[in-house]
Amino acid sequence: EAQVTQNPRYLITVTGKKLTVTCSQNMNHEYMSWYRQDPGLGLRQIYYSMNVEVTDKGDVPEGYKVSRKEKRNFPLILESPSPNQTSLYFCASSLSLAGEQFFGPGTRLTVL
Amino acid sequence: RKEVEQDPGPFNVPEGATVAFNCTYSNSASQSFFWYRQDCRKEPKLLMSVYSSGNEDGRFTAQLNRASQYISLLIRDSKLSDSATYLCVVRGGSARQLTFGSGTQLTVLP
Numbered sequence: 382e383a384q385v386t387q388n389p390r391y392l393i394t395v396t397g398k399k400l401t402v403t404c405s406q407n408m409n410h411e412y413m414s415w416y417r418q419d420p421g422l423g424l425r426q427i428y429y430s431m432n433v434e435v436t437d438k439g440d441v442p443e444g445y446k447v448s449r450k451e452k453r454n455f456p457l458i459l460e461s462p463s464p465n466q467t468s469l470y471f472c473a474s475s476l477s478l479a480g481e482q483f484f485g486p487g488t489r490l491t492v493l
Numbered sequence: 494r495k496e497v498e499q500d501p502g503p504f505n506v507p508e509g510a511t512v513a514f515n516c517t518y519s520n521s522a523s524q525s526f527f528w529y530r531q532d533c534r535k536e537p538k539l540l541m542s543v544y545s546s547g548n549e550d551g552r553f554t555a556q557l558n559r560a561s562q563y564i565s566l567l568i569r570d571s572k573l574s575d576s577a578t579y580l581c582v583v584r585g586g587s588a589r590q591l592t593f594g595s596g597t598q599l600t601v602l603p
Contacts, residue, residue: 414591422595423596440590471536478591479524479525485536487535487536
């Protein structure tokens with residue numbers, strides 16, 4: 382089944398404790414991205430990647446890192462999480478930027 | 494001004510009603526336009542792309558007005574299952590990023 386998977390789905394952590402949210406897609410898509418969704422603000426792009434080893438900042442990259450060492454994986458790293466990073470995070474992939482975005486199920490992160 | 498703006502609603506309509514949403518965008522160089530649907534606490538899913546000539550998919554019709562910089566979504570004969578948040582999505586002039594509106598919430602009532 383074609384899909385985007387994210388892990389974990391739910392995470393409660395404390396300020397400053399490094400964490401990684403994994404994202405994997407099995408559709409051989411070139412384009413992958415990370416979004417956060419907050420009430421009233423909609424989905425905001427954190428980072429995106431056009432291909433392996435090519436990543437770019439989105440609208441809200443501060444406090445986040447990403448890597449794209451393999452085509453299928455695009456992990457999101459929070460080196461030192463803070464409470465303002467409490468949010469719902471979505472990973473997405475698509476064949477091209479203009480194509481349909483396939484989203485993962487989301488990761489609900491709470492930073493205390 | 495936000496790049497992509499939507500009326501947040503909520504829109505509460507009876508079954509069978511016709512409902513229309515508008516979305517305005519600020520970047521006149523925007524190239525691609527989409528409507529996504531998001532059910533509560535779930536991931537967004539593509540509803541339809543929006544083409545310059547307008548397009549229709551069953552009960553759903555999407556229109557683009559480049560001169561006024563807005564896109565619209567019309568839902569005819571609303572069903573209970575249409576209840577969701579509808580997200581307007583625009584690909585800007587940089588052609589590398591997608592910008593999402595904050596969504597319009599629709600509830601179809603029996």
